[in-house]
Amino acid sequence: MLTNRQQDILRLIIQHYTQTGQPVGSKKLMEEGIEASSATIRNEMKALEEQGLLQKTHSSSGRVPSIEGYRFYVDHLLKPGRVEKREMQTIRRSFGGEFHEIDEIIQQSADILSQLTSYTALSLGPDVKERKLTGFRIVPLNNRQVIAIIVTDKGNVESQVFTIPVSVSGEDLEKMVRIINDKLVGESLITVYHRLRTEIPMILHKYFQTTEGILTLFDTMLGQAFEEKVFVGGRMNLLDFEGSNDVTQFKLMYTLMKDPEELNQLLLPESQGIQIRIGNELGNQLFQNMSLIQASYEIDGHGQGTIALLGPTSMQYSRMFGLIDAFRHELASKLGDYYRSLEGDPDWS
The missing domain is CATH 3.30.450.40 (GAF domain)
Structure with a gap:
């Protein structure tokens, strides 16, 4: 446990060093209000050094804080500064x-x-899980690329360009948008996430002759909405x-x-x-x-x-x-x- 004077010395050294980047010696500490002789202050600094809270630099007789010194300061001595x-x-x-x-x-x-x-x-x-999916659109760019646009009730808009697998047709994309808007819009994102892994694969099998590429595309397009x-x-x-x-x-x-x-x-x-x-x-x-x-x-x-x-x-x-x-x-x-x-x-x- 540090004495009150040792705490004052550590606090002043950290405050001075973080403002100036310069090592702090006994003379500076006396100027800052430590009421002790230069020799006494040096002994106190040596004691703090032995406890691992300060370290001596090679370039001067002053001391600088160690990682442990910063930790002690943050835990025991820190007082929030006033915002200008x-x-x-x-x-x-x-x-x-x-x-x-x-x-x-x-x-x-x-x-x-x-x-x-x-x-x-x-x-x-704010937490992603609090959001609800309120809109989903696909805008074609060319034969093989689209922009997927996702909107949530919390004011988040996500858009990304995707390349459509050869196995997926334009008609497939239209079906996909209808399914998302019918089954998922209005649901919380956490519910959407679970349905993508449970109910949606079964629904896709009813609407598509083959789900190859579709399920992955579904997951990839909506997955960005869950990113923190x-x-x-x-x-x-x-x-x-x-x-x-x-x-x-x-x-x-x-x-x-x-x-x-x-x-x-x-x-x-x-x-x-x-x-x-x-x-x-x-x-x-x-x-x-x-x-x-x-x-x-x-x-x-x-x-x-x-x-x-x-x-x-x-x-x-x-x-x-x-x-x-x-x-x-x-x-x-x-x-x-x-x-x-x-x-x-x-x-x-």
Whole structure:
């Protein structure tokens, strides 16, 4: 257990180092209000070093935080910073525009947060399982390609180009659209998912002489509606993080940040409140010199979403904690307004 003075020294060293990137010595700590002699402060810093909370640099007599030091600070000493007025104005102004679908708001939230912090931001919208399928269309492009358009009641629109198997005719496609609209539109996505694997294969056998290619096409077209899409803002900010001068490592991280499955694994499932993971706690060797601050937000009647910041272990935890806390409430408010604007609108089908 640390003494009060040791806690004050650790807190001041972390606050100074995360703001300036410079090691902290006893003289600086005296200037910051530690009431002890220079020799006493050095002894305290040595004790913190022996406990693994600080480490000495080769270039000076000052100390810098270790991963364990950051962890102790986050768990016991962190106080959320106050969000500046100009930052709140930026957030509200950015959310003040007109949005045509929910994914635009989620992407915008990642972009705003990355711009405010110069870190990489991740944003995940409300739970997919809360949505209902409200519309499905196929638009032919040529003899073998179509655009499939899927709409949900939560304002999500998915569209993708597909190449039709040779075994599937235009008449087959028309039947397929009718089946989806008759049997699946109006159902929750979780119900759609289960029916695609139980009831729909049997229905297809009644309507088609052969289901070769049709079932796969069915599954592929509707499958995108179930994807938990993580939107990323500021991918290139990874270049600015401490220790990111390894080109190979940066390429690996950049590629990972485009992989939906990897991004979903990076975020904690259904986490509550605000959580901070540091270094190896992220579960990926690529991020051993980084920290992730993740915050959840709730939208009444529409599920839970997530916003997160990925930055160096030397991030300003107090400021980022306060900022992401304020940000998640603004995002939830904007999404709530958007959902209310959809109420009363006719389903598109």
